[in-house]
Every structure is written in C-alpha cells, then in structure tokens.
Amino acid sequence: MLDFVTGERSQSASAYQIESGLFKLLVSLGFSLLQLFFTVRSEKSNRMKVQLADGQEIPYHRDTTRSYFSIFGKLWFERPYFYKKGVGQQIPLDEELSLQADGYSDLLQELSGYLDVDNVYAKTADMFKRLLGLSLSKRSLQGNIIEDSADVLAYYDQKAPPTPVVGASILVAQADGKGIPMVLESETEQPEKPVRLGKVQKRGHKQEAIVTSAYTIAPLIRTPQEVVNSFFDLSKSEFDSEAQKLDRPKPQNKLTWAILDGKDKALERLARYVRLLECDHIQERVALCDGCEPLQLRLHFHLNGFTLALDFIHASEYLWKVVNPLLGETSSERIPWMAQKTLLMLSGKTAQLITEFRLMATADHVSANLLDQLNRTANYFERNLPYMDYPTYLAKGWPIASGVIEGACRHFVKDRCELSGMRWSQTGAEGLLRMRAVAENDDWSDYHAYLRKQRHQRLYGKSLELSRCAELLAIHQSDDYSALPLAA
Numbered sequence: 001m002l003d004f005v006t007g008e009r010s011q012s013a014s015a016y017q018i019e020s021g022l023f024k025l026l027v028s029l030g031f032s033l034l035q036l037f038f039t040v041r042s043e044k045s046n047r048m049k050v051q052l053a054d055g056q057e058i059p060y061h062r063d064t065t066r067s068y069f070s071i072f073g074k075l076w077f078e079r080p081y082f083y084k085k086g087v088g089q090q091i092p093l094d095e096e097l098s099l100q101a102d103g104y105s106d107l108l109q110e111l112s113g114y115l116d117v118d119n120v121y122a123k124t125a126d127m128f129k130r131l132l133g134l135s136l137s138k139r140s141l142q143g144n145i146i147e148d149s150a151d152v153l154a155y156y157d158q159k160a161p162p163t164p165v166v167g168a169s170i171l172v173a174q175a176d177g178k179g180i181p182m183v184l185e186s187e188t189e190q191p192e193k194p195v196r197l198g199k200v201q202k203r204g205h206k207q208e209a210i211v212t213s214a215y216t217i218a219p220l221i222r223t224p225q226e227v228v229n230s231f232f233d234l235s236k237s238e239f240d241s242e243a244q245k246l247d248r249p250k251p252q253n254k255l256t257w258a259i260l261d262g263k264d265k266a267l268e269r270l271a272r273y274v275r276l277l278e279c280d281h282i283q284e285r286v287a288l289c290d291g292c293e294p295l296q297l298r299l300h301f302h303l304n305g306f307t308l309a310l311d312f313i314h315a316s317e318y319l320w321k322v323v324n325p326l327l328g329e330t331s332s333e334r335i336p337w338m339a340q341k342t343l344l345m346l347s348g349k350t351a352q353l354i355t356e357f358r359l360m361a362t363a364d365h366v367s368a369n370l371l372d373q374l375n376r377t378a379n380y381f382e383r384n385l386p387y388m389d390y391p392t393y394l395a396k397g398w399p400i401a402s403g404v405i406e407g408a409c410r411h412f413v414k415d416r417c418e419l420s421g422m423r424w425s426q427t428g429a430e431g432l433l434r435m436r437a438v439a440e441n442d443d444w445s446d447y448h449a450y451l452r453k454q455r456h457q458r459l460y461g462k463s464l465e466l467s468r469c470a471e472l473l474a475i476h477q478s479d480d481y482s483a484l485p486l487a488a
Contacts, residue, residue, distance in 0.1 A: 001025050027132060031072035038068065038077035042093060050082045050090045058082040058090050066094070070105045071132060095460040098452065104136075106455075109144050110448045112136060116145050117436045120419065142428055149431035151454050152438060155447050161276040162253040168216035169283040170398060172251070173274055173303055174405035175213075175267065175295055178413040179206035180260070181423045207426075209417075209433065210266035210295075211408050214273050215254035216282065219397025224346035227394065231316075232339050253277060256408045256440050258433040260426060263295060267302040274303065286393070288402040290314040291384050310387040311402040316342060318377040322357065325370040348391040354378045412436060 004010060004025060005018060013021075047060045061083040067076050079093040100106065115124040121138040128134040182205055228234065255273050259266040287299045287306040291314060299308055319341050323334050344353055360366070361374040381388070393400050416436065417424060424432075438447045 001029075027072055031070075031075065034070055034072055035075050035077070038075070038079075041097065042077055042079045045080050045093050047080045050092060052087070056084075056087055058084045058087055061089075064091070066099075067102050068099070068105060069103060069108060071108050071111065071134075073132075073134065098456045098460075100455060100459070104140070104144060106448075106452055108134075109148065110444075112141055113145055113148055113435060114439065114444060116141055117432065117439045118416065120422075145435055146427055146431035148448075148451060149434040151451050152434040152447070154454075155438075155443075155450050156255075156273075159443075164277075164279045164281055165216060165252040166281065167218045168249070168252040169281055170217050170219055171214070171274065171277055171282045171285045171306075172217055172399060172404075173212070173214045173270055173285075173287045173299070173306060174402045175210060175263075175270065175287075175289050175299060176402065176405045176409050177208045177210050177263075177292065177295070178258075178409040180209050180413065180417045180429055181205075182207045182429070183423045183425055207260055207429075209258045209260050209413050209429070210263050211256070211258045211405055211412060212266050212270040213254060213256045213404050213408055214270060214277060215251035215404070216277055217251050217399060218249035219284070220249055220399075221397040222394055224343055224390065224394060227312075227346055227400075228339050228343045231342065232335060234339060251404060254404070254441075256404075256412060257437050258408075258412055260430050260433070263298050264302075267298050271302045284396060284398065286398050288399065288405070290402070291380055293383070296387070308387050309389075309393055309398065309400060310384045311406075312346070312390065312400040313402065313406065315345060315381070315384070315388065318380050319345075321373045322370070322377050325367060325373055345388070346390045346394070348389065350381050350385060350388050354381050354385075357381075408440075412440060 001022065004021060010018060042063075049060060050058045052058065059082065061081050063078040064081040065076050065078050067074055079091060082090040082092070098106075103109075104112070112124055112128065115127060119127075121141040124141055125136045125138055128136050184205060257266070257269055257273075259269065285303075285306040287303050287308050288311050289295050289299060289308070290311050296308060299306070316338075319338055323337050323341075327333050327337060341353060344350070357374045357378040361371055361378070366374075390400060413433070416432065417429060438444055
C-alpha cells in the first residue's frame with residue numbers, strides 16, 4: 001500500500017485512481033486478515049474431546065468447512081467437528097465465535113438492513129456491488145429484513161422507560177392510517193395472468209397501515225391570531241405587521257410505529273408506550289387524529305384520560321375544499337377568505353361556520369361541486385364539533401396539528417412502500433415496517449446488540465446451560481463451594 005501511494009507509478013496517477021485503488025487494497029487486506037483470524041482460531045481450538053454436562057465425552061471426528069459471508073467477501077475456513085454415534089455432535093468454535101447458520105455475517109446483515117429500510121432491495125444490492133464487489137440477492141436481503149424483525153416487539157417490550165424531560169409536561173398521542181399496495185393472495189394461485197387488465201380490474205389491493213406516535217412536549221401558549229399568521233405566513237401583512245414566527249418546542253422521547261394488524265392492535269401498542277411515558281411531571285394528555293370515526297372511538301377506548309382533539313390541518317383542508325369552487329383556484333381572494341374562516345374556527349366559532357355553509361348551500365345558482373363541498377364540510381365540522389375546542393387547547397399550550405404523524409405517514413410508509421410498481425406481502429411489509437421503526441426511533445445499534453444476544457441464545461443457549469450445569473457439577477464433586485455464586 002505504501003508503494004502504491006508513494007511509488008513511481010503513483011506520480012502520474014490521478015487522485016481518483018489512487019483513492020479507488022487504495023480502497024480496493026484495504027478491502028483485500030481486510031479479507032486476508034479476517035481469513036487469518038479464522039485460521040488462527042481454528043488452529044488453536046481443542047481437537048481432543050468435548051465433555052457434556054452428564055459426563056459423556058464426544059471425541060474429535062474431523063475438520064469440517066463452513067462459509068462466512070463478510071463485508072470483505074465470502075470466505076471459508078475449517079474448524080473441529082466432534083461426533084459420537086448415539087450421543088450427538090458439537091462444533092465448539094461456532095459457539096465461541098457466535099456464528100449464525102451459514103449465511104451473512106452479523107455486520108453485513110446489519111449494514112445491508114440499514115440501507116434496505118430506506119432503499120429498494122435492488123438499490124442496496126447495487127450499492128454493495130459497486131463499493132465492495134459483493135453479490136447480494138434481493139431475495140436474501142428481504143429475507144434478512146424479515147429475520148431481523150422477529151425480535152423487534154420483544155426488544156421494545158423489555159426496553160427501559162425513557163428518561164423524562166423536564167418541562168415537557170404534555171403527553172401527546174397521534175394515530176393515522178396509510179394504505180400499502182399488497183399482493184392479492186389469489187394472484188399467486190392463478191396459473192395464467194391476463195396480459196392487459198380491464199377497466200375495473202386491479203393487480204393488487206391496498207391494506208391500511210396504522211401509524212402511531214407518542215411523545216412529550218413543552219406547552220406553547222398562543223392566540224388564534226398567532227396561529228393564523230404563522231399558518232398563512234401573514235406576519236408581514238395587515239393582520240399583524242409585528243408578529244414573529246413562534247419558536248416551537250420539540251417533541252421529546254418520541255416513538256413512532258406502524259402496524260398492519262388493524263386499528264386495535266396498533267392502539268394497544270400505542271397505549272403500552274404511552275404508559276412508559278407517564279410520570280409525575282405530566283400534567284396534560286391529548287390525542288390528535290383526523291376525523292376518522294372508527295379511529296376516534298378506539299382512541300377513546302385505549303387512551304383513557306386523554307382529551308381527543310381534531311387535527312387542525314385536516315379541518316383546514318375542508319375549508320380549502322369549499323373555497324376552491326367558491327372563488328376559483330387562481331383567485332387572489334382565497335388566502336384572505338381562508339385566514340378569516342380559520343380564525344373563526346380557532347376562536348371557537350365553528351358552529352357559526354356550519355350555519356353559514358348550510359345557508360350558502362340553499363342559495364340559488366350554487367354549482368353542484370360547491371353544493372357538495374359545503375354539505376360535506378358542514379357535516380364534517382358538525383360531527384367533530386366536540387373535538388374542536390381550539391381556544392381551550394391553545395390557552396393550555398397544546399399542539400393542535402398532527403404534523404408528527406402526517407410526516408410519519410409520508411416518510412415512514414409512503415416513501416418506502418408506495419414506489420412505482422411496488423406491491424408487498426403481509427410478511428414482507430410487516431417486517432420492513434418494524435425495522436423502519438427501529439431506524440426511525442434511533443434504536444438501530446442498540447437493537448442489533450440485543451438481536452445478536454438473542455440469536456446466540458437461540459443457537460447455543462442449550463449448550464450454554466449444559467456447560468453451566470457441568471461447571472456446578474464439578475464444584476459439587478470437588479466440595480469447593482467457595483466458587484459457587486450466591487444466586488446458585
């Protein structure tokens with residue numbers, strides 16, 4: 001390597017040639033050193049016999065070869081294999097090195113998974129091919145994600161509650177739904193697929209993923225006018241020439257999740273995390289969602305003690321549906337009209353808006369589109385009126401917009417699961433969403449440390465237990481109980 005960067009040939013090389021060549025040399029060196037590591041460990045391994053907890057001995061039989069697919073490439077090494085007919089087999093070095101079954105190394109699987117949660121599997125495979133010269137199949141990458149996701153629920157169930165943040169006295173829960181294109185189960189059973197679909201035919205269907213989030217946040221008291229100025233960027237207009245944009249507090253100890261098993265399962269898990277956030281300094285509890293009635297009913301059921309509030313952004317969208325056919329999408333009067341109606345809504349005068357829209361719907365020469373939107377908006381506001389006490393919410397400093405969950409639906413689900421032509425199986429989508437949750441919640445490294453321990457326990461837990469029994473038996477037979485732990 002020194003000759004490569006300082007030798008005669010390097011004097012006429014470009015920076016690109018040296019950098020790319022050096023990277024290849026480093027990868028090659030890593031491969032050689034890793035191969036050396038396995039060779040040395042194998043050479044120093046016991047090749048006499050292995051003693052089981054019951055006193056039986058398994059003799060050395062022969063060396064066997066196994067593969068190890070690392071970030072430096074795929075290598076093979078030999079290690080001692082112990083076997084005795086009627087007793088069993090043992091490969092101690094696999095346990096000492098905490099190796100998985102033949103396949104990707106823990107590090108390669110962790111790194112590829114980190115790319116997979118944000119990129120299509122083909123893109124991840126291309127990245128590893130270009131950078132490291134590794135050939136990873138898309139099927140294997142998807143299988144790794146599904147395998148890695150198996151312990152996600154157990155990981156979060158055993159995780160300690162987060163440390164409370166002083167000042168973040170409002171506990172907020174949010175929920176929303178986002179469709180994921182799925183493969184039809186019957187599709188795989190049909191031997192012949194139509195080349196071209198009819199007008200009403202679809203190759204797949206969408207299944208709703210329920211996205212939830214919980215966090216704590218400091219209160220931010222503001223007036224309806226301040227919200228309107230900020231929302232419509234009117235700080236320099238005639239509404240309030242001196243208003244400044246508010247410095248909003250940030251969510252603390254946020255956990256975002258998505259699940260395909262339905263609303264109840266999603267909210268059960270949301271309620272479980274909410275309980276972890278409960279502490280003495282929590283003074284207010286608010287649950288934000290759109291006007292989806294089934295979701296609202298379940299939030300009432302699963303989050304007892306929370307005040308349910310209608311997301312202000314969703315309510316505002318219904319006003320936009322009225323103003324577009326009323327004034328036209330290019331009218332300069334749209335923003336002033338929206339600001340005025342939004343101010344009425346945030347000031348607790350939604351009932352006045354409902355009356356106004358119903359009167360407008362009875363006027364002569366109302367277009368069919370405008371009539372439909374007036375009725376839809378009035379009905380929506382009327383049904384959600386109990387959840388639109390915005391003056392109280394603002395006076396208490398509560399958040400009134402579900403920006404956290406809206407961003408999660410877009411980034412967490414849509415940006416990965418709704419790319420062109422993409423369709424998912426139930427298992428594939430669920431596994432990916434779990435691993436995206438781990439990455440989104442900044443638990444990637446901690447989760448994979450937990451995952452490695454779980455894998456080791458599953459593969460070698462029995463032998464570890466037997467080894468401990470053999471140790472205790474040896475202590476008992478020697479009558480030297482000073483070595484015996486107090487717990488034993």
